[in-house]
Amino acid sequence: MSLSRNSILTIISILLLFTFVWYANNNLTPYAVRIWENTAIFLMLAASYNLINGVTGQFSLEPNGFVAIGAYVAAILTLTPDQKDAMFIIEPMVPWLKNIHMSFLPSLIIAGLVTAFVGFLLGFPVFRVRGDYLAIVTLGFGLTIRVISNNTITITNGALGLKGIASYTNIWWCFGWAILSMIIIMRIVYSAFGRAMKAIRDDEDAAIAMGINTFWIKMAAFVIAAFFEGVGGGLLAHLITTISPTMFTFFLTFQLLIIIVVGGLGSMTGTVMATILVIWGSEILRFVEQPMNIAGLHIPGIPGMRMVIFSILLIVIMIFAREGIMGQREFSWNWLFSIFKKSKSEA
Amino acid sequence: MNSTIILQQLVNGISLGSLYGLVAIGYTMVYGVIRLINFAHGDVMMVGMYFAFVGVAMMFLPWWAAFLLSMFATAIVGVLIDRIAYKPLRNASRISALITAIGVSFFLENLFLVVFGGVPKAFPVPSLFGGAINVNGVIFPNIAIITPIVAIVFLLMLLFVLYRTKYGMAMRALSLDMETVRIMGINVDLIISMVFAIGSLLAALGGVFWAMRYPAINPLIGIMPGLKAFAAAVLGGIGSVTGAAVGGFIIGISEILVVAFFPSLAGYKDAFAFLFLIFVLLFKPTGIMGEDLERGRF
Numbered sequence: 310m311s312l313s314r315n316s317i318l319t320i321i322s323i324l325l326l327f328t329f330v331w332y333a334n335n336n337l338t339p340y341a342v343r344i345w346e347n348t349a350i351f352l353m354l355a356a357s358y359n360l361i362n363g364v365t366g367q368f369s370l371e372p373n374g375f376v377a378i379g380a381y382v383a384a385i386l387t388l389t390p391d392q393k394d395a396m397f398i399i400e401p402m403v404p405w406l407k408n409i410h411m412s413f414l415p416s417l418i419i420a421g422l423v424t425a426f427v428g429f430l431l432g433f434p435v436f437r438v439r440g441d442y443l444a445i446v447t448l449g450f451g452l453t454i455r456v457i458s459n460n461t462i463t464i465t466n467g468a469l470g471l472k473g474i475a476s477y478t479n480i481w482w483c484f485g486w487a488i489l490s491m492i493i494i495m496r497i498v499y500s501a502f503g504r505a506m507k508a509i510r511d512d513e514d515a516a517i518a519m520g521i522n523t524f525w526i527k528m529a530a531f532v533i534a535a536f537f538e539g540v541g542g543g544l545l546a547h548l549i550t551t552i553s554p555t556m557f558t559f560f561l562t563f564q565l566l567i568i569i570v571v572g573g574l575g576s577m578t579g580t581v582m583a584t585i586l587v588i589w590g591s592e593i594l595r596f597v598e599q600p601m602n603i604a605g606l607h608i609p610g611i612p613g614m615r616m617v618i619f620s621i622l623l624i625v626i627m628i629f630a631r632e633g634i635m636g637q638r639e640f641s642w643n644w645l646f647s648i649f650k651k652s653k654s655e656a
Numbered sequence: 657m658n659s660t661i662i663l664q665q666l667v668n669g670i671s672l673g674s675l676y677g678l679v680a681i682g683y684t685m686v687y688g689v690i691r692l693i694n695f696a697h698g699d700v701m702m703v704g705m706y707f708a709f710v711g712v713a714m715m716f717l718p719w720w721a722a723f724l725l726s727m728f729a730t731a732i733v734g735v736l737i738d739r740i741a742y743k744p745l746r747n748a749s750r751i752s753a754l755i756t757a758i759g760v761s762f763f764l765e766n767l768f769l770v771v772f773g774g775v776p777k778a779f780p781v782p783s784l785f786g787g788a789i790n791v792n793g794v795i796f797p798n799i800a801i802i803t804p805i806v807a808i809v810f811l812l813m814l815l816f817v818l819y820r821t822k823y824g825m826a827m828r829a830l831s832l833d834m835e836t837v838r839i840m841g842i843n844v845d846l847i848i849s850m851v852f853a854i855g856s857l858l859a860a861l862g863g864v865f866w867a868m869r870y871p872a873i874n875p876l877i878g879i880m881p882g883l884k885a886f887a888a889a890v891l892g893g894i895g896s897v898t899g900a901a902v903g904g905f906i907i908g909i910s911e912i913l914v915v916a917f918f919p920s921l922a923g924y925k926d927a928f929a930f931l932f933l934i935f936v937l938l939f940k941p942t943g944i945m946g947e948d949l950e951r952g953r954f
Contacts, residue, residue: 368751438937441693444754445890446937449930452883460923559879563762570755613770620763627756628744 315642323488330484342480344592346548349483352584353490354541355568356577357534360494362566363575363637364503365530366510369435369447372565374454375535377557378427379420379542381458381465384474384552385409386416392473396466403463413477417486417543424539425532432528439513451559458554470553471546478548486544490537495577497533506530510575567623572633579635586634594618660793665916666909671800673908674807675869678862679885680892680900681814682734682855688831688895689851691750695757696737697859698882699764702875704730704860705779705867706768712780719782727860734856735849743845768875776872785868803865810858811901817854818897827851831895880926884911887929891936893943902945907932 333345358372385393389410393402401407411419435446458465465471497503505526508516516523546552568587572579594615600607626633679701686694707729711722741760745753781799788797818824826847829837838844866881867873884907892903907929915922936943 362751368754434934434938438941440750441687441691441754441894442890442937442941444693445886446930446934448883449887449927449934452930453927456924456927560762563758566755566758574751611770613766613774616766617763617770620759620766623759624741624756624763627748627752627759628741631745631748631752 318642326484326488330480334480343548344588346478346480346483348584348588349480349487350541350544350548351565351568351588352581353487353537353544355565355572355580355584356491356494357537357541358565359569359572359575359577359580360497360506360534361530363569363573363580364498364510365506365527366513366575367436367527367530368440368444369531370444370559370562370566371431371447371450372538373557373559373561374447374451375424375428375538376542376545376561377451377454377458377554378424379539380546380552380557381471381542382423382539383416383420383543384471384546385464386411386419387413387475387477387547388471388473396469396472397463399467399469400462402466406464413475413482413547417540420543421536421540424542425536428532428535429528432531435531436524436527448559451557451562455554455557458557465554468554470551470556472551474546474550474552476547476550478544483544483548486537486540490540491577491581494533494537498577502526502529507575567619570623570633571626573635573637574633575637576633576635576639578638578640579633582634591615591619661916663794665912667794667796667800669909669912670905671797671803671869671908672912673905674804674901675862675866675904676881676885676888676908677901677904678807678810678858678865679881680889680904681811681897682859683886683889684892684894684897684900685827685851685855687889689827689848690742690746690753690834692742692753692757693886694855695754696760696764697855698878698880698885699761700730700734700737700856700878701859701863701866701882701885702768702873702878703733703764704856704863705873705877706772706875707860708864708867709777709779709873712782713777719784723861723864726864727857730860730863731853731857734852734859738849738852743848765875765879772875774874774876776874779867779871779873781868781871799865799868803869806861806865807901810861811897814854814858814897823847823850884926884929887933890943891933893945896943896945899943899945903943 330345333342337345354372354376361367361369385406386409388396390408393407431447431450435443435450438446459468461467498506505516505521508519508521509523509526513523549556564587568583569580570583571587572581572583597614597618598612600609679697682697682700683694686692686697704726707726708722711717711725712719715722717725737760741756742753745756785799785802788795789801790796816824818827826837826842827850829840829842830844830847834844837847862881862885863878866877885904888903888907889900890903891906892899892901894900910932911925911928914928915925921928
């Protein structure tokens with residue numbers, strides 16, 4: 310009985326969320342809508358990153374590579390042959406890619422699938438090492454993807470990047486994918502599969518002793534995360550409408566890392582809260598870069614100050630609030646109702 | 657491809673490799689003692705460059721004084737980083753410390769961006785390091801001769817400290833078992849500070865020579881050499897000082913040779929160190945001279 314109550318509540322809250330999206334789309338300023346779109350995309354990226362780092366406990370630093378692959382694949386698929394002809398001025402694009410032209414949704418899905426396949430191939434060398442070495446190898450992967458996108462001029466247009474990508478991404482696409490990815494990831498986390506992932510995080514050797522095939526569980530987490538990060542990359546490409554290799558530096562990974570750490574490694578609820586906090590917080594922090602007048606005193610704006618404050622915040626959080634907002638806890642309807650029951654019995 | 661060109665590339669490779677080696681020693685010592693990948697180390701190298709730049713171009717010190725000042729000040733920065741950011745996390749999980757190190761790295765980069773701006777600054781190269789000697793068609797730039805000599809001198813000094821002094825013995829003991837060393841009455845925090853001081857000092861030295869080799873510095877300049885030095889430290893077997901130096905030479909020389917023999921791959925040179933590292937890790941998971949780490953330290 311309680312399951313159906315919870316399912317109904319979940320469906321109602323998703324409907325409420327879509328009402329909010331509808332309201333936001335019609336009433337908010339384009340700037341605010343853009344930030345909400347960013348929030349949804351980053352939620353999807355962070356949640357899938359958390360599946361590897363937080364839930365499975367494999368400290369990897371690869372999302373910038375995956376997002377880059379997804380962005381390039383999706384952008385190349387939706388650009389028309391004429392656009393590609395006009396853009397590739399150093400060297401023409403390889404013909405087998407030039408004549409492909411697709412609509413938005415299939416290109417997003419293909420972007421996800423291609424990224425997932427790359428994640429699958431990468432998994433073989435990556436999961437032969439553990440711990441710190443895993444971080445190094447995945448960091449190297451992100452770097453390698455950027456170097457490749459800079460140099461394969463006949464496919465990616467090199468350092469010039471791709472321009473004029475149709476701006477298909479709107480707030481509906483962003484929230485739709487974000488909710489879909491959250492539902493799938495939550496389903497995984499609460500399945501037997503998810504428990505195996507947590508077992509690997511808590512004690513890998515014990516997990517092996519329990520008969521868990523740790524390699525394939527890690528690989529599954531990696532491939533699923535890669536799929537959503539690829540789709541997220543495609544959404545980003547069609548939101549910003551221009552991509553170049555410099556967009557996918559380690560800084561992107563760093564932002565996602567802040568989100569999952571602030572929220573609590575392994576907690577999807579925490580990821581949702583932290584995404585909103587970090588994306589909106591970094592917009593609000595823009596005021597420190599504006600010139601200010603406080604009590605007649607003129608303070609000139611300091612460009613770049615935002616990032617200094619941001620990195621200090623990360624260090625302070627790590628030292629004083631290591632668990633993040635949620636630790637490894639999750640929100641659930643039962644938990645919500647238990648609070649009400651408790652306060653009733655106390656009254 | 658004649659022998660002159662190969663010799664020329666070897667000269668370049670050895671001088672580049674000794675720079676990677678100098679920076680890699682800092683990674684390897686910190687990792688050896690507190691098991692932390694000090695992601696900020698490449699940025700500490702950048703800090704050293706800027707201190708030397710301030711000394712020479714803004715305080716008009718003679719170059720040797722500016723370089724010494726830079727090494728000393730960078731050592732203090734290294735110790736401060738450890739005291740402020742890493743020490744409170746000594747008993748925390750490895751991931752917390754690693755994330756903090758990434759935070760420190762971004763803090764240094766952005767702080768220097770705010771202070772010095774993103775526009776590259778011209779690093780004044782002292783005349784002693786500017787010239788070149790021509791031996792049978794092979795050009796030996798002064799800097800390419802001096803760098804490996806300085807690197808090897810400092811490496812020998814470090815090995816002397818590590819293996820012939822009380823403090824060095826404490827450092828080596830610390831890398832084996834921190835708790836026992838603490839019980840033995842050794843000031844663990846002091847020794848860790850010394851490790852950070854030595855590592856940062858060598859990073860500043862590497863940074864100054866890097867700045868003279870590529871005399872335009874910006875606040876993000878430490879990232880790439882830092883990552884490659886890190887790859888060198890892992891390649892050599894993280895935790896081993898000699899391994900770091902050897903790894904540095906291997907990465908530096910092979911990077912130069914790859915570009916020399918396959919010019920079409922020049923654009924890929926930044927990724928090469930990592931691909932090479934991944935390849936080596938597949939066969940030798942703890943690096944060339946690495947200890948046999950137990951599995952899964954997190």
